Amino acid sequence: MARNTDPTRLEKIHQATMHMVVQNGYGGASISSIARQAGVAEGYLYRFYKGKSELVNELFYKALSEVANHMEEVLQRSQTLEEVLDELLDQMLRLTRDTPEKIMFLYKLMHDHTFRMEDTLRDRIFQICNSFRKLGIETGQMDPMISEENIYLLCVGYPITFINSRIKGLFYTHKLDSNELSTVKALILKSLKK
Amino acid sequence: MARNTDPTRLEKIHQATMHMVVQNGYGGASISSIARQAGVAEGYLYRFYKGKSELVNELFYKALSEVANHMEEVLQRSQTLEEVLDELLDQMLRLTRDTPEKIMFLYKLMHDHTFRMEDTLRDRIFQICNSFRKLGIETGQMDPMISEENIYLLCVGYPITFINSRIKGLFYTHKLDSNELSTVKALILKSLKK
Amino acid sequence: MARNTDPTRLEKIHQATMHMVVQNGYGGASISSIARQAGVAEGYLYRFYKGKSELVNELFYKALSEVANHMEEVLQRSQTLEEVLDELLDQMLRLTRDTPEKIMFLYKLMHDHTFRMEDTLRDRIFQICNSFRKLGIETGQMDPMISEENIYLLCVGYPITFINSRIKGLFYTHKLDSNELSTVKALILKSLKK
Amino acid sequence: MARNTDPTRLEKIHQATMHMVVQNGYGGASISSIARQAGVAEGYLYRFYKGKSELVNELFYKALSEVANHMEEVLQRSQTLEEVLDELLDQMLRLTRDTPEKIMFLYKLMHDHTFRMEDTLRDRIFQICNSFRKLGIETGQMDPMISEENIYLLCVGYPITFINSRIKGLFYTHKLDSNELSTVKALILKSLKK
DNA sequence: GATGAATGAGGCTTCATTCAT
DNA sequence: AATGAATGAAGCCTCATTCAT
CATH class of the missing domain: 1.10.357.10 (Tetracycline Repressor, domain 2)
Structure with missing residues (x-):
C-alpha cells in the first residue's frame, strides 16, 4: 500500500463536502457524513482546516x-x-x-x-x-x-x-x-x- | 377566570421568529432564542404551534x-x-x-x-x-x-x-x-x- | 346553572385519573389529559391535592x-x-x-x-x-x-x-x-x- | 490509531442502565442519569444504540x-x-x-x-x-x-x-x-x- | 371558587471538535 | 501521519405546577 499522503484524499474530501452541502444544505452536511463519503477518518480534515x-x-x-x-x-x-x-x-x-x-x-x-x-x-x-x-x-x-x-x-x-x-x-x-x-x-x- | 391570552404576546413571538430567521436563517433561529427575544417562556409557543x-x-x-x-x-x-x-x-x-x-x-x-x-x-x-x-x-x-x-x-x-x-x-x-x-x-x- | 361545587366534579376527576393511568401508565397520565377528560380546568384539582x-x-x-x-x-x-x-x-x-x-x-x-x-x-x-x-x-x-x-x-x-x-x-x-x-x-x- | 473502545465502558453503560431502571423504572431511567452513573458522556451511548x-x-x-x-x-x-x-x-x-x-x-x-x-x-x-x-x-x-x-x-x-x-x-x-x-x-x- | 395562561426544569438526541493511540 | 472513540454544548419538546384574573 502506498502511504496515505496522496492528494486524492483531500480532493475526495472536497467532492464529498460539495455533495453533502448540495444534498442536505450547510447544516445537514455533517462532518461524519462528509468523512464517510470521502472514505476518510472524521478527524482527518482537521489537519487541513480549523473546522x-x-x-x-x-x-x-x-x-x-x-x-x-x-x-x-x-x-x-x-x-x-x-x-x-x-x-x-x-x-x-x-x-x-x-x-x-x-x-x-x-x-x-x-x-x-x-x-x-x-x-x-x-x-x-x-x-x-x-x-x-x-x-x-x-x-x-x-x-x-x-x-x-x-x-x-x-x-x-x-x-x-x-x-x-x-x-x-x-x-x-x-x-x-x-x-x-x-x-x-x-x-x-x-x-x-x- | 384565568387571565386572557395577551394577543401582544403571540404577535411578539411572530416578530421574534421573523427576526431570528432573518438574522440567522431557519436553522439558526432556535426556539430558545425566539422565546428570549419575544420575552416569553420557551414552552409557551407550543400552546399555539406543534413545533x-x-x-x-x-x-x-x-x-x-x-x-x-x-x-x-x-x-x-x-x-x-x-x-x-x-x-x-x-x-x-x-x-x-x-x-x-x-x-x-x-x-x-x-x-x-x-x-x-x-x-x-x-x-x-x-x-x-x-x-x-x-x-x-x-x-x-x-x-x-x-x-x-x-x-x-x-x-x-x-x-x-x-x-x-x-x-x-x-x-x-x-x-x-x-x-x-x-x-x-x-x-x-x-x-x-x- | 348550578354552582360548580357539586361533588360530581371530584368524582369525574377520579374516574378520569384511573382511566388515564390505566391507558397510559402513571407517567403518561398527564394532568392536562386528566383535566380534559374530566371536563375540568387544569388548575382545579390542585384545590384538593397537592399534586x-x-x-x-x-x-x-x-x-x-x-x-x-x-x-x-x-x-x-x-x-x-x-x-x-x-x-x-x-x-x-x-x-x-x-x-x-x-x-x-x-x-x-x-x-x-x-x-x-x-x-x-x-x-x-x-x-x-x-x-x-x-x-x-x-x-x-x-x-x-x-x-x-x-x-x-x-x-x-x-x-x-x-x-x-x-x-x-x-x-x-x-x-x-x-x-x-x-x-x-x-x-x-x-x-x-x- | 484511535484508542480502542474500552469494552468496560459499554459494560458500565449496561450496568448503569439496569441499575437506573431497577431504581426508578423505565421512565425514571433518564439518559443523563445512566450516563452519569456509568461515568460516560451523555452522547456516548448513541454510538451503540439509536436511543x-x-x-x-x-x-x-x-x-x-x-x-x-x-x-x-x-x-x-x-x-x-x-x-x-x-x-x-x-x-x-x-x-x-x-x-x-x-x-x-x-x-x-x-x-x-x-x-x-x-x-x-x-x-x-x-x-x-x-x-x-x-x-x-x-x-x-x-x-x-x-x-x-x-x-x-x-x-x-x-x-x-x-x-x-x-x-x-x-x-x-x-x-x-x-x-x-x-x-x-x-x-x-x-x-x-x- | 375556577380557570387556563404561562413558566421552566428536565428529558432525549445530534454533531462539531478534541485527543489518546 | 491518521484514526475514531469520546465529549458536551445546544437544540427541540413535554408537562407538572403556579397564579393573575
Missing part, C-alpha cells in the same frame, strides 16, 4: 473565484456586452453540464446566512461589475441607471437561481437545455439595454 | 399569501402589464418600508433548502404567473418565450433578492428609495418585452 | 382498602380457607366485571416504581395475611412453611396479574370467564395446602 | 433469552417436572445471587406498560411453556386444565415477583436464602399438580 466552516468557505471561495477569473479575462479582450454575457452564460452552462454540483453548491451557500462572502472577494466582484458597466456605457449599449449591484444580481445571481430552480423543479421538472438558457440570456440582455 | 416548523411555516404562508392575494385582485382589474407590475412593486416597496423584516423573511425561506413551499401555495403562484403571462401575450407586450418560471423568478424573486441585497448591504449600504425600485421595475419590464 | 402524586396515591389507597376491608370482614366470619379464598376471588371477579379499570389501576400502580404503598396500608395487609395464615394453620389446611409474603403475592398479586395478563392479551386474546378464574382459584388453593 | 428504547430493549431481550435458552436446553434432557422446575429455580437463585439487578430489571420491565415484549420472544416463551405443559401431561404430573399462560405466570412471573418483593423488602427485609426459594418451588409444584 467545518473553514473547509466550506475555502471551497466556496474557489468556486466563485473561478467564475470571477474567467470574467476578468473575458472583459479584457471583449468589445461588446453580448460577447461578455455570452461567455458568462456559456461558462455557466458548461459548469451545469460538467460539474452541476458546483453550481448548486454556489447557490446553496450564496443563500445561506452562515455565509458572508469575504470582503476581498466581494470587492473583486464589484470591480468586475464595474468594468462590465463601463464597457456597456462606452459602447452605448447599457442603460446608465443600472448599478453594479443590479448587474451582479442579474448576470450572476439570476442565472444561478434559474438553474437551481429548474434542477430542483419548482414548476417544471424537465431538464434544462441550452435553448432555455438562451432565453435567459436574451432576457438579461434586454433588461440591461437602454 | 418550530409549524410556526415558521404559518408565517411564511401568511406573508406570501399577502402578496398572492393582492396580485390576484390586481390581475382581475388590470389591462396592461405595466399596471400589474406597478402594483406589485409598489406593494413590495410598501412592505419594505413598513415591515422590512417580512420581505427578508420571505427571501430567507425561499432560498432555504429546508423549506419546501406547500404544494397548494406553489400551484396558486403558478396560476398567478400564468394569468400574468396570458395578459402579456394578449396585449402583445410580452415575449411568448418567457415561461411562468421566469416570470416568478423575475417579478417576485428578483425584487425580493434586490431588496434583500440592499438591506444587507452587498455593495452599498445606503437606504433603498423608490427611485431605485423604479429602475428595477423598468429593468424587469424590459426583460419581459418582445 | 398529581397525591391524587393518584389516594385513589390507590382507596381501591386497595376496599379489598382489605372486605377481607377483614370475611376473615372474621369464616371457618375455612376455601371460604375466604372464594370470597376474595369472587370479589375480584366482580370488580373485573363491574369496574375493570379499578383492577387494572391497582395492577398498574402495584408495579410502578413511583409507588410505594404507604406503611399503614402495608401493615394492615400484613395483618390480614397473618390472620389468613393462622386460620389455615388452625384448620390444618395450610402448609405452615408458607409466609405472609407468599400469601399476599399468591392470593392478591397473582389473580390481579392473571386478570391483567388476560385483558392485555399476553398469549391469548379471548375474554376472561369465571371458569378460568375457578382454575386460578384451584391452583392457588393447591399451592397453599399441605 | 434509549433500543438500549433497554436489547438488555431486556438478552436477559430473558438467557432464561429461555437454559429452559429449552433443560426441557430437552429432562424426564420430570421436578427436574425442570428445579433447574429453573436454581437458575433464578443463581441469578439472584450473582446478578440481582438482572432479576429486578426483568421484573420492572415485565410490568411496565411502556414495554411490549417483542413478538418473537413472546412466541418463543409460549413454545417453552407449551413443551413444559406437554411434559407434565405426558408424565401425568400436571393438571391439564392449566394453560401455558398460567405456567408462565407461575413458573417465571411468580418467582421473579417473589424475589423482587424480598429484595425490595415488602414485608421482611432479611436476605433471600435457598430455603425460601425451596418453599416457593414446592408451592409452585403443588399448584401445578393434579
